[in-house]
Amino acid sequence: MTAEFTLLGTAGAARRGRLQLAHGVVETPAFMPVGTYGTVKAMTPEELAGLGADIVLGNTFHLMLRPGKEIVRAHGGLHGFMNWRRPILTDSGGFQVFSLESLRKITEEGVNFRSPIDGGAVRLTPEDSMDVQLALGSDIAMALDDCTPHPATEKQARESMERSMRWAVRSHAHYYGKGCADAGLDAAPGELFGIVQGGMHLPLRLASLAELDKLPWKGLAVGGLAVGETEEERLRILEGLVPHMPANRPRYLMGVGRPRDIIAAVLRGIDMFDCVMPTRHARNGHLFTSEGVVNIRNAAHQSDVRPLDPACSCYTCRNFSRAYLRHLDRCNEILGSRLNTIHNLHYYLDLMRKLRAGIEAGSLDPVLRAYAQEAAQEPTQEPTQEPTKGSQVSVA
């Protein structure tokens, strides 16, 4: 067993947990910085660890194309390749079914892509995705899914979801079976998560969950959200779906999101998140602060000698002015991307620390007040569970 989830406590529907993985422990609720190509852009592994990241993402599809699984395998896996010794979760390529819609064709067998690099034909079946993720040595691998575009009719969402469920069965069988044998492994180096699909149709979501429940996944993800739907639709799906997800296993909301989205999802029982937003927004000059998003490119900051966020304790805010950050951005200096990324990741990871501490304390109200500028929507239903405090609560 290389994925043990311990529920340490709850506050309403929000959960405080600890996930033991092959390369270490992940405290939940957790935010996982995205490192598609085996690097969280602009950050060294040491910096990421210093910021408090327990786990990062890699991407099966992109790493399969460059540099290819054999080169990564020659480094003992993705951990050795990128010199990140803590846990790694890899997305299966399912998101590229959505994001590279114009470059792919879906068949029952899998997905046929045109490579975004050279236009060549690239096949990705559930078995291919598992082979790559086994070679990468991911602590958590994801089943290959068909991330349903939005909007989708009930018929489209159902066909897409049912395909994802068939692919999930194949992913599971290959990951724990023939894939290991083919790679010469005695056992899988990590564990596999299944992904709930079903678009904005709650009955389809519940049917997807019921289908996945037939297999012993180590955790379950909610996919296909934050793809263009309204916040109300997203919360409606979460509120209808999450209470039915197994309580003793981690729940991962894929690709989400803004701080307010994360807060709202934690309040509804989600344990894990990933999103490109802190890192991409950093490089594009959008910085998260205690007083809202600051676009450091704006002329208003041209001669502002104050720190970006006086309430922030990150390296960037302790040492540099808004005017300097704007200057670096305007000059397209690499250090601008780095300092901005340090700050945004600190903001996200600090938010997670505060959410964890809040759950441990039995109430998220102080956190919600502290992040009031994010205008997080509270659950529409009163929590039914009594706030409890876990017996093994540790310092976050």
Next chain:
RNA sequence: UCCCUGGUAGCUCAGUCGGUAGAGCGUCGGACUGUUAAUCCGUUGGUCGUUGGUUCGAGUCCAACCCAGGGAG
């Protein structure tokens, strides 16, 4: 003094046969949710060196002048 080449948006430059001007960059603003993204979108922008002339109509053709660069002496 003469010859040549230029002068068009803040900058660097396009501008067809004469039909009242465009691009890139810059400025200013916006977007971004399991990264095809240090990306993308929009905005701001001009007495076309000056003065005349030809023409229905001139950035474009003609003349003079001004300015810049180069060359000759």
